[in-house]
Amino acid sequence: MAFVRVCAVSDLDADTPLAVVVEGEPVAVIHTDGEYFAIRDVCSHADVPLSEGDVEDCSIECWLHGSRFDLRSGKPTGLPATKPVPVYPVRVDGDDVLVSLTTNQEFPQ
Secondary structure: OOOEEEEEHHHOOOOOOEEEEEOOEEEEEEEEOOEEEEEEOOOOOOOOOHHHOEEEOOEEEOOOOOOEEEOOOOOEEEOOOOOOOOEEOEEEEOOEEEEOOOOOOOOOO
């Protein structure tokens, strides 16, 4: 599993998603409740950036229609979205936040 540095820990404000691009893929990086998460930065319902949404209770809400996704699993927890979005492994190494695009999840097309 190859990890790529995406930002510094200090670049992340609590509960505020940061949009980054990892190997050509849009990713939202989030620090919430003392944990770090990375989720594909595209809502599975409306194809808009999730990084522009709100974070609460380990989930992110799409700003356009209110779909919610669990940051741990990528599964939708609020309609209208019914398809999950990929989540990615995150590591913190000193002041660096690292993300790997490797995932064991399977997502329907």
